[in-house]
């Protein structure tokens with residue numbers, strides 16, 4: 001990267017609910033296969049190696065910041081990488097596969113929590129390298145305990161999430177043991193990311209939306225609350241996909257930002273969330289496969305509605321997809337930045 005220019009702190013200002021001229025913009029999964037520059041690096045190493053090699057992880061983290069001009073960088077890693085030191089045997093194909101699913105008390109007892117500072121040194125090294133180079137904030141991240149539990153109990157992705165649902169209700173003590181361990185290790189992991197230089201951390205609860213509001217409230221939210229209450233020194237953004245039916249309950253969370261998928265209007269979400277949070281979102285990533293006038297129409301509507309919230313960070317409602325045309329992504333970022 002060229003000489004460091006003035007630090008762009010729009011993201012931090014939005015999260016602090018300061019009045020700013022336009023929303024900052026970054027995109028979930030902004031580094032990835034839709035970019036030829038990513039595919040070039042990825043053709044030389046496996047995904048796991050990429051995550052574990054600080055120079056390469058740093059390079060792909062910087063790609064969208066340099067090519068698209070986003071207002072934030074997100075650490076390149078994966079939510080499942082910190083499960084390895086807990087005893088999880090993981091591979092990416094590219095979808096994740098867990099070869100030793102956790103389904104009994106014995107399996108849950110065998111999960112180790114340990115000291116992630118010692119066990120994930122490459123993550124912290126990547127963060128330190130990035131902070132030296134970036135002139136935008138660095139977002140660290142983790143999976144939320146429930147989403148991580150879904151992966152380790154199901155053994156990978158799932159269609160109907162029967163294993164985790166059976167476990168929650170048939171063996172609640174095993175479920176709680178797993179959630180307790182995941183909450184503890186996630187807290188240490190995120191706090192170490194903050195210590196090494198991340199100014200913001202996002203907690204991805206990709207699968208929490210599979211539950212009923214009562215299940216979410218009783219069996220998931222308390223763990224998220226424990227986790228978010230324990231983090232200090234950075235802004236926290238919590239993102240639940242398909243979570244709009246939980247918003248009334250989410251008001252108890254003390255975080256700065258709340259991520260929205262595309263199924264709810266920002267103005268409506270702000271009302272349901274009590275006007276408490278900087279809202280992040282929420283363009284349907286599929287719209288990036290349409291044309292510029294369509295992208296413009298929906299993005300401008302989101303920007304307008306975002307003005308009603310105490311803060312707004314422009315983002316997609318979920319991760320960018322591998323076949324997305326880069327030209328449309330660049331167009332979207334320029335549009336939000338008021339450059340068109």
Ligand code: CP3
Nearest residue numbers: 028029030031032047075076077078079094095204206319
């Ligand atoms: O740019 C960024 O956002 C940072 C990198 C990042 C990745 N995964 C890289 C990745 C982040 C923040 C994630 C989070 C993640 N990983 C989530 C939460 C966000 C979401 O999408 O809901 C989840 C559920 C995962 C689990 C995961 N990892 C899946 C389902 C897959 C396969 C999906 C696919 O795209 O094929 C992965 C692999 C993965 N993680 C890739 C990347 C770039 C593709 C691997 C490759 O290059 O072969």
